[in-house]
Amino acid sequence: MADTGGPQSVFWALCSLKGRIRRATYALGMTLIFSVWWVALSQVFASAEGSEQIETWLLILGFIVLGSTYCIYALAHKRLQDIGYKGFFALVIFPLGPLLTGFLFLPLIALALIPGQPGDNAYGPPPVREPGT
Secondary structure, eight states: OOOSSSTTOHHHHHHOOSSOOOHHHHHHHHHHHHHHHHHHHHHHHHSOTTOHHHHHHHHHHHHHHHHHHHHHHHHHHHHHHHHTSOGGGGGGHHHHHHHSGGGGHHHHHHHHHSOOOSSOBTTBSOSSOOTTO
16 A cells, blocks of 8 residues: 655655654755745845835745744654654744744754664654665
8 A cells, every 4th residue: 555645745744743754854844944934034134124025025924934833843743753752842942942042943953963763663663764674
């Protein structure tokens, strides 16, 4: 039976809370999200102050941030599961963001650097199996 919503889809990587993802997938997902944020933010700064264009870009940026917050949570959730922790610990990262603005990125960067468990764990098989296994 074919797996239609599994680890090979971008939608699964950005939206699902099931399974594990490897560091490279996590880093690529975060890069995509923050690149979209950067484009919208750069348009806000490029717009003339008080113009209708700046209001439009602020609204777009707001929707992007709101929509992508869940994607960041889903990526962190699956990374934590790959490391062997419960994914809901990713919720700790978000309340700290507004309080410790600069420190929000430290846990997100750490998740990209910490290797996952090499074998199966409670959250499934490793994201990438070695040849012959």
